[in-house]
Amino acid sequence: MARLKFKNLDETRAFATVGSFARVDVTDISADRVMKYESPGAEGLRFNFAAKAVDETILSGLAALASEQAVIEKYRALADGEIMNSGEGRMVLHHLARGRLGRQVMHEGRNVQEFYQEQIDRVKAFARRIHSAEITGSTGKSFTDVVQIGIGGSDLGPRALAIALENWYRAEHGRPHLLPHFISNVDPDDAAAVVARVNPETTLFIVVSKSGTTQETLTNEAFVRRLISESGAKKIDPAKHIVAVTSESSPMAKGGAYLDSFFIDDFIGGRYSSSSAVGAVVLSIAFGPQVFQEFLRGAHAADRNALEPDILKNPALLDALIGVYERNVLGYPTTAVLPYSQALSRFPAHLQQLDMESNGKSVNRDGEAVRYATGPVVFGEPGTNGQHSFYQLLHQGTDIVPLQFIGFRESQLGTDIEFAGSSSQTKLNANLAAQVIAFARGKSDDNPNKSFAGGRPSSVLYAGRLSPSVLGAILAHYENKVMFQGFLWNVNSFDQEGVQLGKELTKTVLEGKTDATLSAYASRLGIG
């Protein structure tokens, strides 16, 4: 393997150069530019960046930056099993869960891809036995509902995907095999409310924790076990109603307590784990293994696309470069993700974790402080809802927020209505197109209160219809974008040391070993 060179962003020649180029004003975008500034991705995805503040000069500068930071080489090295999670000394192999991009990766004598495939195959067989009622609840009834218990990456990604797929599945196949639900918060009201909506006799629970020690998840598991045991006249056996997704070495992997166990390893981080058993079990049980397979296929196609060195043919890389340009040259501290699709209602929450947990770092991959801004604050809600909410600030606030629109030519359900001369889907997309122009162009008015400065950049990532494979491609687009940005910023996008301190201090509170200041806070909240 060729030796990779790692440089901080501000040590590259290309970054200094691109910063010296004249800024681009997006208030005057031509139709020609809309046609031309579009990059084709996998599964019919297209990334239109006509309303981003770039031109040929800046694009060539960004291409030079990608080249100088050797981002494609680093991606190839990552896929080949190099230790790219430097802080934790681990490989980064979430791509391998959907298909191989480079060499066979071995770990302790095991072919890692085969291990991932074996788990997916086991999930497939298990899901089929659930669907055929070969496996039933302990009182003999078929399962009707599936509840995933997890937090962070064991929750946000799978939940966003389940919401994204449910309507598509209903349109194509009818009611899901089992209806998916999720419990995450340690707030007991979360678990209690979900459990109240399902019948424990016909509900399968999935407990997801890689370490097998996640406090919130184990607490919710205990909570659910008690509710199952206490519910109804018939005695339900929790061991027949709960499966585990965990690492082979975790305390949860020991037999007896679960109906079955599916395994993950240390090379797929929580926020990248939707493609592993963490997403496979719940999605395969709810929508069938074939749907999950399609999802993986779309993600793998996008992963292959992301190997393309030409930045104009690599939407994930182009999106990453433009994001770094906006963050470090233009100085914008936030970015909004705005899907014009109700199916993606929780996708921004997943991207928030994916992006902010990966690149919200102040040290480079060698642990040295960086002197430039890294990951931005990411937020968003579905359009058109956002238009009637926070878009006011986006249009007329004092700060510029770069925007990432997501859209689809067709709706998922296909149930639509003509009203006032157009369908709902047409109205939805007319809004999306209009917003791009409104943000870019602005509008002057004699009344300054009705004036729009414009010059607010946005991109549109769009496809035909949100199917499982398109969803996989979109997920992989963002995962790869975040990875490329990590390479550009020279940070380790695959650890999360920032979550540790809170955990340690929480432990001191629960063990009553805390100092006076923390005690003072705890006592105000009813502890001690």
Added chain:
Amino acid sequence: MARLKFKNLDETRAFATVGSFARVDVTDISADRVMKYESPGAEGLRFNFAAKAVDETILSGLAALASEQAVIEKYRALADGEIMNSGEGRMVLHHLARGRLGRQVMHEGRNVQEFYQEQIDRVKAFARRIHSAEITGSTGKSFTDVVQIGIGGSDLGPRALAIALENWYRAEHGRPHLLPHFISNVDPDDAAAVVARVNPETTLFIVVSKSGTTQETLTNEAFVRRLISESGAKKIDPAKHIVAVTSESSPMAKGGAYLDSFFIDDFIGGRYSSSSAVGAVVLSIAFGPQVFQEFLRGAHAADRNALEPDILKNPALLDALIGVYERNVLGYPTTAVLPYSQALSRFPAHLQQLDMESNGKSVNRDGEAVRYATGPVVFGEPGTNGQHSFYQLLHQGTDIVPLQFIGFRESQLGTDIEFAGSSSQTKLNANLAAQVIAFARGKSDDNPNKSFAGGRPSSVLYAGRLSPSVLGAILAHYENKVMFQGFLWNVNSFDQEGVQLGKELTKTVLEGKTDATLSAYASRLGIG
């Protein structure tokens, strides 16, 4: 009425002064400070600001700023019916919907408070007739579900409140009278999915649009009407299943099409309308008029509290002042709202609208450009979920994000479990307390990747239990905070001209009267 003086923030002496004071380092907070830096609010709410970057000197400077900007006088004037929505030439009367704070306000010979009360009384009577099955669906069956169709302020606030109250109601009274649902997005998949979950024969729909012309809402109404008419063997009469909430002058106010209509006026903006019929109908029908009354009572108590001139006894004002200090002196562009309560899972989305739509402005109330930052980007998700997601960036990212925690000593449902020596509620609050300290204090480590700089400010707004009156007080806290910040920044927090341009351009797309660039975008999204 005394003549009010309006000055831009940067024209005040106090702002220059407070900016000159030494900055406060929050890495070393004493227990004494935790006891002392706490401001009591209504309904047992307390606002703890010990971990905010203020001291006696800065607080006195902020008090001087509040005084120089005459924020209490402006609030009194607003409550007395002065035209505080300057751009639109309207009064601002959402406080009056929960109780009178000053003079009787008259409009065109009508006592406005009596009008609001009359609507609430009509809602109360209507809800009781629904609950007693005196009013049924057109096939004679009792209503079991209620679906609100609205967008923006007609959706986010009522939806956040309904989610916040459902578990409390279940714990206190059992199943809600009718189960609440919401449709907002013009994406047809949104309405189709909600309608698929309910039985039209037993469902009451509420269409909410002040103007009676909101495109998304009317489209969804038409969509629902068609689905009702087409559903099932028995013919259902839509006119017996839909009520309207609108202004008296709107096209929707004309008789015939609705089972009943409830009215709102121009003096309560969408994002402030949860206390009006916009929130009253759905919440009274779901949880009973008494619950809504309690909610109003709590909000009114907080409104009265906000009249207090001493900033240390006025949490809404103090929160506002600290926010302006963070935005304009410390220069932080975003702020996160982090409720440690699953019941408040959609409260940050409501606050996002409330705050960003109110104060995301670049001109002052007279339409002149301001030279300072106004409203920040607001985002958030419930803790402990956020801890396993974007907190990484909050702890170790390159930018500082001021934090607003919300907590409760007790859970809503009271269903809890002891696990590993503590209850879920204790774990939840131990996490909250620990996070405040972790953000403020940080931690040095020989490994820079495990170091936390600290110095990240936060406040905690907390109460005993999230009941209807506490919820009202929390909502009013934020509404009043946003109002006070508008006074400090000298912007009009009550209009939203920034939403107009997108609407106009959407119309050009739907009418086929658009220019080449916008057409190019529209055609990519399948239009034309």
